[in-house]
Amino acid sequence: NAGVTQTPKFRVLKTGQSMTLLCAQDMNHEYMYWYRQDPGMGLRLIHYSVGEGTTAKGEVPDGYNVSRLKKQNFLLGLESAAPSQTSVYFCASTRQGPSYEQYFGPGTRLTVT
Amino acid sequence: KQEVTQIPAALSVPEGENLVLNCSFTDSAIYNLQWFRQDPGKGLTSLLLIQSSQREQTSGRLNASLDKSSGRSTLYIAASQPGDSATYLCAAGSTYNFNKFYFGSGTKLNVKP
Numbered sequence: 001n002a003g004v005t006q007t008p009k010f011r012v013l014k015t016g017q018s019m020t021l022l023c024a025q026d027m028n029h030e031y032m033y034w035y036r037q038d039p040g041m042g043l044r045l046i047h048y049s050v051g052e053g054t055t056a057k058g059e060v061p062d063g064y065n066v067s068r069l070k071k072q073n074f075l076l077g078l079e080s081a082a083p084s085q086t087s088v089y090f091c092a093s094t095r096q097g098p099s100y101e102q103y104f105g106p107g108t109r110l111t112v113t
Numbered sequence: 114k115q116e117v118t119q120i121p122a123a124l125s126v127p128e129g130e131n132l133v134l135n136c137s138f139t140d141s142a143i144y145n146l147q148w149f150r151q152d153p154g155k156g157l158t159s160l161l162l163i164q165s166s167q168r169e170q171t172s173g174r175l176n177a178s179l180d181k182s183s184g185r186s187t188l189y190i191a192a193s194q195p196g197d198s199a200t201y202l203c204a205a206g207s208t209y210n211f212n213k214f215y216f217g218s219g220t221k222l223n224v225k226p
Contacts, residue, residue, distance in 0.1 A: 043202070043214075104157040
């Protein structure tokens, strides 16, 4: 099993450009999450999904959109990138919610200039 | 809002020493408490998950305890090794929203040979 994979690993964007980050898991997990990690601030939840076709806002959702059209994939979109969105983005999944451990992807390092 | 704090931010110990990492949270109404390890440039790996009804969990040289009443969790590492060098993060699961986890900023551990 590959576990949780993320594409791309690195990306540099100019302000105003758009992009989509892809997260894929092969563990048949129901719940998926997108976090961002910034120095000294820990991980903050952007959006999450409790199953195929569902999405919900997390702690810092502004400027991001998500979609979960297939159970194994969770997409994070930036419509108009801003320098404040420079961060490392992590995707995670759990089998069925918080009673189970979270599995994380390797991260995507995004720089917005 | 739940605040999770990890002190110290960095710790350096000689190989073979037993050590304790601390995690404090402000709201005792947590669903669970999870400890993670993060290597540089990598994603998070789950180490131990303690449910709110449990007092501790053990895995090999690792032991995590949870005291909800005092808002504290500790991760005990026995006989530390250079391979234990990494950043250790804790995350508290919310009782109010089962899909929200609040992360500390981590303790960066360096085990010197």
